[in-house]
Amino acid sequence: MRKFDKALEKVEKFFAELAGWIVILMMLTVSYDVIARYCFGAPTKWSLEVNEYFLLAVVYLPGAWALRVGGHVRVDVFYSKLSGRARYKMDIFTSLLGFIFTLILVIESAKFVYDGYITKARSETYLEVLQWPIRTIMLVGAILVMLEFLLIIYRNYRLLKENA
DSSP states (O other): HHHHHHHHHHHHHHHHHHHHHHHHHHHHHHHHHHHHHHHSSOOOHHHHHHHHHHHHHHHHHTHHHHHHHHHOOOOOHHTTSOOHHHHHHHHHHHHHHHHHHHHHHHHHHHHHHHHHHHOOBBOSSSOBBBBHHHHHHHHHHHHHHHHHHHHHHHHHHHHOOOOO
16 A cells, blocks of 8 residues: 555656646746737737646646645644544545545546547637547546545544554
């Protein structure tokens, strides 16, 4: 399990760093569009659509890494008052709920990707981008978050048993 945990951590970190670079790309493309629009009177036709896809990646790809490092919202007012065992139980319960939610997201995302692949769906905008590769970003992010929830459940279960 430790090897899987380390491998997953590397993948999560890679996608989190990739999302950071995508934010920089977003900044550059938006800046280019603004300069082209207001200085040269020639706005781009592609910038908005490309940045929508970039935003999808920025939202979904670093989610598992944020979960691993504790970057998601938690109500610490209540959580900090719990004992060690109660915290383990709370983490197991909330991670189980998160796992169920992300499992549903994985299933629905997989259907969405498959539908785009079968129908060869394309965007209805200027670029006419094939949609299934773009939709895959959501599926990959959801799978990573789901796996991270499973690891959190496993870790807290072990801690609960060790501190019995």
